[in-house]
Amino acid sequence: MAIRATIAGTGSYLPPWVVKNDDLREYMETSDEWIYERSGIRTRRYAEVGVTTSDLALEASKRALEDAGVRAEDVQCIVLATLSPDIHFPGTGLFLQEKLGIAGLSCACYDVRAQCSGFLYATEAARAFIESGIYENVLVVGAEIHSHFLEFSTRGRLVTVLFGDGAGAVVLRGKEAEPGGQGILCSEVHGDGRGALNGVHQKVFDMGHRPFLDYDVLDTEKNADLWPNMSNPRGLYTNGVIRMSEVTLSVLGKAGFTVDDVDWVLPHQANLHMIRDMAERVQLPQGKVLVNIDTYGNTSAATIPILLDENIRNGKIRRGHLLVFTAFGSGFTWGGVLVRY
Numbered sequence: 417m418a419i420r421a422t423i424a425g426t427g428s429y430l431p432p433w434v435v436k437n438d439d440l441r442e443y444m445e446t447s448d449e450w451i452y453e454r455s456g457i458r459t460r461r462y463a464e465v466g467v468t469t470s471d472l473a474l475e476a477s478k479r480a481l482e483d484a485g486v487r488a489e490d491v492q493c494i495v496l497a498t499l500s501p502d503i504h505f506p507g508t509g510l511f512l513q514e515k516l517g518i519a520g521l522s523c524a525c526y527d528v529r530a531q532c533s534g535f536l537y538a539t540e541a542a543r544a545f546i547e548s549g550i551y552e553n554v555l556v557v558g559a560e561i562h563s564h565f566l567e568f569s570t571r572g573r574l575v576t577v578l579f580g581d582g583a584g585a586v587v588l589r590g591k592e593a594e595p596g597g598q599g600i601l602c603s604e605v606h607g608d609g610r611g612a613l614n615g616v617h618q619k620v621f622d623m624g625h626r627p628f629l630d631y632d633v634l635d636t637e638k639n640a641d642l643w644p645n646m647s648n649p650r651g652l653y654t655n656g657v658i659r660m661s662e663v664t665l666s667v668l669g670k671a672g673f674t675v676d677d678v679d680w681v682l683p684h685q686a687n688l689h690m691i692r693d694m695a696e697r698v699q700l701p702q703g704k705v706l707v708n709i710d711t712y713g714n715t716s717a718a719t720i721p722i723l724l725d726e727n728i729r730n731g732k733i734r735r736g737h738l739l740v741f742t743a744f745g746s747g748f749t750w751g752g753v754l755v756r757y
Contacts, residue, residue: 420590420591420598421543421546421590421600422591422598424486424588426725428722429475429476429479429582430461431472432461435459435460435563443576444568451577457688459712460579463561463564468502468511469559469560469561470502470508470559472582473557474516475583476584476721484587486587491554491587492551493526493550494523495526495557496558497535498527498534498558498717499531499618501527507525508559524551528541531745532684532743533684533745536605536741536742536743536751538717539741551590553587554587554589555585556587558718558721560581565644567642575645578686578687579713584718584723585725586721588600600753602668603751604666604752606749606751607749608749609747611655611748614648614651615747616645616647618644618645619641653689657694660683660694660744668740671754681706682723682740683695684714685707685723687709688707691705694742719743734757736757
């Protein structure tokens with residue numbers, strides 16, 4: 417009997433603090449018009465001091481588990497994607513497990529570091545676990561707190577204006593595969609290390625040094641390595657459009673579908689212009705592309721699960737719809753998932 421990984425439930429959580437574009441003028445030379453014209457972003461959410469990535473992940477996970485009708489103790493594996501872990505180690509999935517009240521139970525915890533493609537990497541791993549029979553219920557989470565490590569100055573504005581905080585979660589459950597039935601029909605993820613320092617990166621430390629910090633963190637004028645850096649915006653943009661277009665067509669073709677068969681595409685919310693250019697490149701009607709970047713900005717690994725949960729709850733996405741998830745991130749990483757919801 418073939419088993420397919422299906423979406424049993426979804427959940428998301430955004431911290432309540434809304435930050436408008438003009439609010440950032442307090443820290444840097446910018447404006448609502450400058451930010452919106454370049455990115456399509458109007459607002460984003462920030463977590464308060466003291467709130468961690470696993471706190472956001474917890475709220476999204478509880479909502480996903482409730483939606484799926486699954487108890488936390490029935491989760492056999494957590495795959496959590498983030499580029500903003502609670503601490504350097506151990507992994508944030510372990511903190512989430514403890515906060516869910518299932519520490520000490522037989523629940524494996526994996527952390528995925530694939531930046532903005534992290535949720536798709538995590539989804540493919542969870543799919544493999546389920547379809548191979550290792551686990552039946554897997555909690556897949558994308559969660560980020562960017563606001564605690566952004567550089568709030570004119571020097572850092574190119575990156576800072578883009579990002580927000582949030583979390584999304586999906587409960588994947590194994591189910592007997594049926595022709596035309598629910599579940600993940602195809603997934604693929606890719607990486608190209610030539611882009612590791614040729615896009616967005618944040619060095620913070622370097623294990624080639626002893627000690628691993630080779631700068632004074634208190635020297636705000638010289639500690640550029642502490643903050644995210646976007647070294648090649650145009651290259652990042654162009655690669656994102658090309659790779660998301662390629663992988664969208666690839667997962668559709670492998671499963672025997674075309675763009676015409678798709679109900680909704682849920683792309684990573686990096687830049688509104690990138691999303692529109694990708695849709696045009698694959699000849700996809702803009703009306704089939706879901707976006708919320710104007711409201712939440714770029715929440716990296718959390719963008720797709722937040723977008724998914726939001727549009728399930730508002731009634732746009734319904735059972736039986738054919739969905740494509742596609743993302744591109746620093747590294748470079750990218751991927752696509754085709755799912756019948």
